[in-house]
Amino acid sequence: MGRAPCCDKANVKRGPWSPEEDAKLKEYIEKSGTGGNWIALPQKAGLKRCGKSCRLRWLNYLRPNIKHGEFSDDEDRIICSLFATIGSRWSIIAAQLPGRTDNDIKNYWNTKLKKKLMGVFPPPQRKSLQISSVLQASSSSPSSSTSTSSYQGSNSSYYSTPASSFTGLEPISFTSSLLSSNYSTNAAAQLLHAHHSYQVKDHNLLFFGSDQAASCSSSDGSSSSLNEYGAAADLQNCFYNGVEGNQRFMISNGGDFNTWIENPLDYYGPEEIKRLISTGSCNNNSLYFDEHKTEETLQTQYF
DNA sequence: AAGTAGGTCAACCGCTTGGAG
DNA sequence: CCTCCAAGCGGTTGACCTACT
Structure with a gap:
């Protein structure tokens, strides 16, 4: 027996957010805040979305001061240093990079930065490991x-x-x-x-x-x-x-x-x-x- | 021009955590 | 304490885009 779903999957919209949904969510949160309850928020805001989905959309995309686009060298350095010391604690890393979300950093690491780092290591030299x-x-x-x-x-x-x-x-x-x-x-x-x-x-x-x-x-x-x-x-x-x-x-x-x-x-x-x-x-x-x-x-x- | 492979990133899934009762 | 539940989090997925053949 699995965990109970957080919402009624049959009655919630899934997939990409439309501009109208974005506007509704943004307007509601700017006017009323989250009220500390994401589960109830979609209904109050008139959205047919799961509360989790609303939270994610707000935090990763709609929230003010979100920075999108290229990461700077400084940001790269911070991510690398922190990753090397604390591992994949994306939320902690994100906290050190104002405007960046954990999801953003995670994607950036997995798609670009990791490969960048891997590129530092040339093809293997097969020596005996003493x-x-x-x-x-x-x-x-x-x-x-x-x-x-x-x-x-x-x-x-x-x-x-x-x-x-x-x-x-x-x-x-x-x-x-x-x-x-x-x-x-x-x-x-x-x-x-x-x-x-x-x-x-x-x-x-x-x-x-x-x-x-x-x-x-x-x-x-x-x-x-x-x-x-x-x-x-x-x-x-x-x-x-x-x-x-x-x-x-x-x-x-x-x-x-x-x-x-x-x-x-x-x-x-x-x-x-x-x-x-x-x-x-x-x-x-x-x-x-x-x-x-x-x-x-x-x-x-x-x- | 069409098909395919690979890359990107928004969104989802499900586990963990922490607070309230 | 214990249980329940919502929030938070990290891993994964899949749609879309671009580059290559």
Whole structure:
């Protein structure tokens, strides 16, 4: 037995709204307000529509100060940053963008912005995924990592994003000094980790992950990065940074493991990266690896 | 010019949340 | 507390439009 319908489907009009219906709804709400009761509103307004439908039409289209049309680069940045930190909480994201509706932002993300971001990642490089060495690495200097793809120096090949327009993944200013200085990656990781929430806000940082998973890895082996958060924990501090026009990623658990990588695809298959983008942040636990997934299965997963 | 594929976006569906009784 | 119900929310659908063959 299903849930009772919110209205009598047989007696309500569905589908696109006509200009006349729009006018009726707008006029009624401007004159009388919603009265805090959307269910009763259509009848009062003389509309043969479901209350839900009226609410949606008002909120997404008729409400004053609704902004339609192209999203600005700034709006793109805000959406990307927020999506990376809170996931698909469209209403919260919409609250940060005056005039935009959650529906608008959701559509924009699903149809344009997501693809824009996906375009940043080039076709997969099929390298072996040495996850165990990654997990065990306690690199205090970039070159000490056992990983073949940790930061090696400025002559490495990085992704680069078009300088002319926003790709959704842009350099963050203050990390440039960190990356080009003598900071160990560990120190940089700690610093970044400690301040990530500010960076999201102030430095357009695209940040995957949260404090929630910050204790996933510890040197005493009490837990590992492949715990219940799985790849989410592993990716929790996957930063996308810019160094003089180049980009590289940092993978860190905020504690004893961290490393710079040139290419996230060295560690995560293209599908994982795409999945991370398409499913949202780690916060909502939408990204899982099997807790018991072994190195072997990880190694073979993408190849 | 016609057919097809892909993209966009308004609207719907159904689950979750929170307040009232 | 518990139940009920309306609002809110995110995912999905489908009509329409445009580009491509």
